[in-house]
Amino acid sequence: MASESIAQRDADDRELTRLLGAYIAFATGWLVLSTAVGIIVAYKFAYPEFLTNPYFSFGRLRPIHTNDTFYAWASMALVGLAFYVACKTCATRLYSITWGWVTLALFNVAAVLGTIALDLGVNNGDQEYREWVWWIEALFLVAVLTAAYNLIMTVARRRDDDVYLSNWYTMGGIIWTLILATVAFIPWYQNGLGQVAVQGFFMHNAVGMWFTPLTLGLFYYVLPKLLNRPIYSYALGVLAFWTNLVFYPIIGAHHFIFSPLPWWLQTLAIVFSVAMLVPVWAGSANFLLTMRGRWEQVRRSYALPFVFVGVLGYLLGSTQGTFEAFRSLQAVWHLTNFTVGHSHLTMYTFITFGIWGGIYALLPRATGRAPSLVLTGLHFWLATVGMAIYILALSIGGTVQGLVWMSGAPFIDSVTAIAPDWLWRSIGGSLMFASHLLFAWNVWLMLGGSQRVPSRVEPIAEVA
Amino acid sequence: MSRDGRLVAIAGGAGLVYLVLAILMGVLPGMALSKTAPGPGVTPLTPEQEAGRAVYVAEGCSYCHTQQVRPLAMDKVFGRPSAAGDYAYATPELLGSERTGPDLSNVGVRQPAEVWQYIHLYDPRAVVPPSIMPSYRWLFRVVPSAPPGETAVALPPAYAPKSGVVVPTARAKALVAYLLSLKQPALSPEMQKAAQEAEQAMAPAKPAAGQAAAPASAGAAKGFDYAATGPNLYAANCAACHGAQGTGVAGAFPPLVNDPVVTASDPAEHLKVVLDGLHGKAIGGTAYGGQMPAFASQLSDEQIAAIVDHERTAWGNHAPTVTPADVARVRKGGR
Numbered sequence: 188m189a190s191e192s193i194a195q196r197d198a199d200d201r202e203l204t205r206l207l208g209a210y211i212a213f214a215t216g217w218l219v220l221s222t223a224v225g226i227i228v229a230y231k232f233a234y235p236e237f238l239t240n241p242y243f244s245f246g247r248l249r250p251i252h253t254n255d256t257f258y259a260w261a262s263m264a265l266v267g268l269a270f271y272v273a274c275k276t277c278a279t280r281l282y283s284i285t286w287g288w289v290t291l292a293l294f295n296v297a298a299v300l301g302t303i304a305l306d307l308g309v310n311n312g313d314q315e316y317r318e319w320v321w322w323i324e325a326l327f328l329v330a331v332l333t334a335a336y337n338l339i340m341t342v343a344r345r346r347d348d349d350v351y352l353s354n355w356y357t358m359g360g361i362i363w364t365l366i367l368a369t370v371a372f373i374p375w376y377q378n379g380l381g382q383v384a385v386q387g388f389f390m391h392n393a394v395g396m397w398f399t400p401l402t403l404g405l406f407y408y409v410l411p412k413l414l415n416r417p418i419y420s421y422a423l424g425v426l427a428f429w430t431n432l433v434f435y436p437i438i439g440a441h442h443f444i445f446s447p448l449p450w451w452l453q454t455l456a457i458v459f460s461v462a463m464l465v466p467v468w469a470g471s472a473n474f475l476l477t478m479r480g481r482w483e484q485v486r487r488s489y490a491l492p493f494v495f496v497g498v499l500g501y502l503l504g505s506t507q508g509t510f511e512a513f514r515s516l517q518a519v520w521h522l523t524n525f526t527v528g529h530s531h532l533t534m535y536t537f538i539t540f541g542i543w544g545g546i547y548a549l550l551p552r553a554t555g556r557a558p559s560l561v562l563t564g565l566h567f568w569l570a571t572v573g574m575a576i577y578i579l580a581l582s583i584g585g586t587v588q589g590l591v592w593m594s595g596a597p598f599i600d601s602v603t604a605i606a607p608d609w610l611w612r613s614i615g616g617s618l619m620f621a622s623h624l625l626f627a628w629n630v631w632l633m634l635g636g637s638q639r640v641p642s643r644v645e646p647i648a649e650v651a
Numbered sequence: 652m653s654r655d656g657r658l659v660a661i662a663g664g665a666g667l668v669y670l671v672l673a674i675l676m677g678v679l680p681g682m683a684l685s686k687t688a689p690g691p692g693v694t695p696l697t698p699e700q701e702a703g704r705a706v707y708v709a710e711g712c713s714y715c716h717t718q719q720v721r722p723l724a725m726d727k728v729f730g731r732p733s734a735a736g737d738y739a740y741a742t743p744e745l746l747g748s749e750r751t752g753p754d755l756s757n758v759g760v761r762q763p764a765e766v767w768q769y770i771h772l773y774d775p776r777a778v779v780p781p782s783i784m785p786s787y788r789w790l791f792r793v794v795p796s797a798p799p800g801e802t803a804v805a806l807p808p809a810y811a812p813k814s815g816v817v818v819p820t821a822r823a824k825a826l827v828a829y830l831l832s833l834k835q836p837a838l839s840p841e842m843q844k845a846a847q848e849a850e851q852a853m854a855p856a857k858p859a860a861g862q863a864a865a866p867a868s869a870g871a872a873k874g875f876d877y878a879a880t881g882p883n884l885y886a887a888n889c890a891a892c893h894g895a896q897g898t899g900v901a902g903a904f905p906p907l908v909n910d911p912v913v914t915a916s917d918p919a920e921h922l923k924v925v926l927d928g929l930h931g932k933a934i935g936g937t938a939y940g941g942q943m944p945a946f947a948s949q950l951s952d953e954q955i956a957a958i959v960d961h962e963r964t965a966w967g968n969h970a971p972t973v974t975p976a977d978v979a980r981v982r983k984g985g986r
Contacts, residue, residue, distance in 0.1 A: 235776075235783040245785050246711025308709030312743025339662055348654050355661050362666040370673050379738035381685025383746055388677035396669070432665055436672035445721035446746060447735040450849070452680060522717055522750035592725040595878025597887035598753045603781050 199280035203271065204553040206287045208634045210267025211546055213295055214260050215623075215630045218539075220302075221255035222620050224248050229616045232609040242306050250318040251305045256534065257316060257393070258327055259298035264542045265401035266290065266334050269357035271549055272408045273338055276353055277345030286337045293330035297323055314386050316393045317371055324372050328365065335361040352424045356404030359432065363396040384448060387456075388439035394533065395435045402541040403427075403470060403501075406494060409548045410477050413491055414484060419476035423469050431466035434459045441512040444521060460512035463505060471502035489551075489563050494544030496571060500536025507532065519593070524605065525585025528578045535574055535619070543570075543626065550633045557637055558629035566625040573618025576611055584608025690736025692836025696829070703829025706822050708743060710787065717747035717754045718833070722849040728887065730757030730835045732846040737835065752784055759834040761949070764941040766903045767892055768827045769804040769819055777810035778891055778900065790823035805902035805940055881961030884954050889962075892941060897966045904941045905934045907962050914970045918959065922973065922981040925955055952978040 228248050230237055241247070274281050281287055301319040304310065310318040319327070338361060342354050371389035411418050418424060440448055440456035475498060478485055485491040507529055510516055520526065543566075551557050584605040591601040652660065696704060707713070718741075722732040733756055738744060762768065767778060773791050775782040793815045797803040803816035811817065819827070838846065877883055886895065892904040899906035907913045912920050928945035931938075946955060952975040959978075963970035 231785065232783055235785055239786050239788060241789045244710065244787075246714055249711060249714050308711075310708065310711075313708050313711055313713040313745060313747075314743060315748060339658070342662075343655070343658055348657065350657055350661055355665070358662045359665045362662060363669045366666065366670050366673050367677075370677050376678065376682045376685060378685035378742050379740065379744060380687045380735050381681045381683070382742055382744040383738070384684050385677055385681040386744065388673075388680075392673075392677075428665075432668055433672070436669065436676045439676065442748060443719075443746065445723060446719050447733050447737070448684070449680075518723060521721075522748065524749070524751070526748065595725070595876075596883060597890075598728070599779060599781055599886070602751070602783060606783075 196280075200553075202284045203274055203281055206281070206284055206291075207267050207271045207550065207553055209288075210263050210270075210291055211550060211630055212634060213291065214264035214267065214542075215627050217255055217259035217263065217298060219623050219627055221252055221260055222616075222623050224255070225252045226613070226616055226620050228252055229609075229613040233606070233613060241308070247306050247308055250310060250313075250315075251302055253316060254301055254305065254318055255298060257398075258301065258319070259294070261398055261534070261538055261542065262327075263291065263294050264546065265398065265405070266294070266331075266361075268405055268542070268545045268549065269334075269338060269361075269401055270341070271553065272353050272405060273341045273357065276351040276408060277342055277347075279341060279344040279346060282337050282340035282344065286333050290330050290333045290337065293326055293333065297326040297330060300326070311372075314382075315390050317368075317386070317389055321372050321374070324368060328368050328372075331361055331365055331368070335365060351408075352418070352421060352428075353404040353408040355425075355428055356400040356407065359428065360397055360400035360404070363392070363400070363432075367392045367396055380447060383443060383446065384440070384452070387442045387448070388436070390442060391439040392436060395431070398534070398538045399501075400428075400431070402497070402538050402545075405541060405545040406474055406498065409490065409494055409545055410474060413488060413494075413548055414477065414481050416477065416481075419473050419479075423473045427466040427469040427473070430462075430469070434462045434466065438463060438512070441517075444512070444514060444517045457512045457514070460509045464509055467502065467505040467509075471498055474498040489558060489560070490544045490546075490548035492544075492567055493540050493547060497537055497541030497544055500532060500538075500540055504529065504533035504537050519589035520585055521589075523585035523588040524581045524608070525589070528581030528585060531574070531581070532578050536578070540570070546630070546633075550630070554633055554635065555639045556633050556635060558632050559637070562625045562629050562632075566622045566629065569618045569622035569625065573615045573620075573622060576615030577619065578615075580608040580611035580615060584612070684735070687735045687739055689739035690734050690836065690842070691839050693736055693739055695740045696832060699825050700829045700832045702822075703825035703827065703832075704745075706790070706826040707745070707829060712755075713745045713747040715747075715749060715751040715784070717750045718756045719746040720754055720756050720835075722846055724850070726754070729754035730760070731838060731843075732850065733835075734838060734842050734846070736842075752782075755830065755833055757833060757835045759831040760944060762891065763831060763944050764892065764903070765827055765831065766805055766940040766942075768830055769823065770806055770810075770900065770903065771891075772823060772826070773804060773806065773817055774810045777807050780895070787823070790826065791817050791819055793817055802940070805900065807900050879954065879957060881957035881959075882965070884950070884958045885961045888946065888950070889958065892943070897962065897968075900941075902937075903939060905937070905939050908966045908968065910934070913962050914968050916971055918963070918971065918973045918977060919981055921959055921963070922955070922978055925959060926978075926982055947982060952976075952982065 227238065227243065228245060231245050270281055270287060297319070301323045304320060304323060305318060309320060311320050311324075312318075317324070335358070338354075338358055342350060342358065367389065371385055371393075377385050407418060407424060437459040438456045440452045441460050444453050444457070446453075474494075478491075478495065485495055511520055511525075511529060547558065547563065584607075587604050587608070588601045591604050592598070718733075720726045720729045720731065720733045726732070737756070738746075769791075770777050771779070771784075772787045774786045774788075775784040776786075791804070793812045795815050797816055797818055801818045803818055806817060893899050893907050894904075897907035912924065915921065924943065926945060926947040929943040930941075933939075950958070955978045956973050956975045960972040962968065963972055
């Protein structure tokens, strides 16, 4: 806006930076907490009497790990980054900084209450990713609602007429989640098998219509920005947007293949799981083609290696999801630990690495303070190696579990057969957790713990 | 398109498309399937079982235990394939997504002994040494001696507290009442046919392991099938109570080593107990609290013969073995 002075713009920038920093700081705290819980849970597979106590029991900690990862770490980080990306792509200030803080406060209150309630055994019926009781979920939804209003009003103030693709994805994700969670948490029409149908719909959409679009929106901003070249194909991004929107809601029932849900509903879910290859490959190809020929730049960047792994996670995790939906492969893998490997390939390799890429790309630009090169490298390699061990162990272990069941051996044999893989999983998980501590230290450096770098560009290894 | 029109088209359009799909794929199937009528024999839970279900939910049991038997050969050990009508009173739904522990749809039939459930909840390794299930000790109290009207849990000494006895709390009793209520009622003939068709659609060419083989196939040539061997079937069906080495659990489950029925030269009584189950009978002057389920409907003649042969020849037992024909005769009521 021409009427705004430079001083005013700087003041707006400082306020936005403070807000972004707070979102990232709280999100990081939740990441450390939720993965500490994850480590405890992982070691209980090898040492079942480790911390025998109701408040540290497997059945209560597992939903704390998943819900805090979802609704505290990833949600807070992605919404904070979405605000920042909206302001930068629209060349405007955030519609309301105050409401930005209110949203963050609500996210945190919901996460604290959700964590305490789950640890006391108060939940919404062991239904994955909707374990929070309705009134805690309602707080979370009010947070999303305020975020939606703030984001849309910010985009409405954009300088250009066009709406940049990143904002399609972030606005879409927030609006879809509002609809999804409202539909899923209204209890009155859900009984018995009907609730199973809603659960299949919900648990998959909670990932694919919330974290996926917000992370993809982040990629569409970070990649062109850091590589200083436009996205390979804007049209491909639009195609992926609409196909993801139309196909994704139909595939939820593939979580209940061979269940008493109507067979046609399961088959429809399998067919559209194959159709999901269209948006997934369109999106992944778009990102990889944007990076083509710039691998040296990717390698030297702090942020781009994380984005690169994130894109690979999106491609591999989603393609794996398509294959897992086939009845022939479900017969081996369904109900085994293979699924847990899959969910980490998506929520960790894709979403979490994607968020890290976004933070390392944007937070130093906002604050003017760089992370440590050594810590960033260690963070990257510990997380990557740990994740690879984790996923390989559970993919192998899950396959073994399925084969033991099919062999007709006593059930307990499937427990003893996978035991070494569970131990490997704990080792991989420990490396991942160690990397989160390094990341947290880096966040502190980027928020003010390090010297201000002279120019407001992303630090590059050879410069630093 | 105008500036605002563009934004409305993207945000509003995407929202509207999703709302329609959410109704089509989430709400409408949810509403329709919520009206599924209860299957024959499916009844609401009693208040105590309902309270036990709440404990099951609060402790997150369904993160490791499914309640859905699939129409697949490998799931046969858990019961018949689950049917839509099984879940009419099951809200919140507890189908689960991981089977780190066994499926519980039919656990009330497979493992009906209350005392086994208590021992297993207090310390799963007391009855299933390789188990990785958590101990739920907070559902029990340790008291100097069992108060009037309460029965102490017959824990093996190695797993019992150093002093005092263990008694279940109301929550443990409710949970066990719920677990024992999990019994699959028989399917109606049409539903049975539908389940069989679904199973055949998925079945590999060869008959599945663990399946109740038809007696006609007994003479057919077939390769070695580990799943059908006595030690394997014993481990899957009997070891949880009688122990992997046939030693039992004092006060709860009798030992099979040197047991007069197991080592008798006439196998009729032994076969009868396996087929029909046993409860409340003192053995050698000792009373046992456990309840043995009837295996007649769960295992074929070949499978029971294999198990009984294993019991009669393992752990130092030396008794004459039996044939599937012997099992069939006792099953029909002969001797």
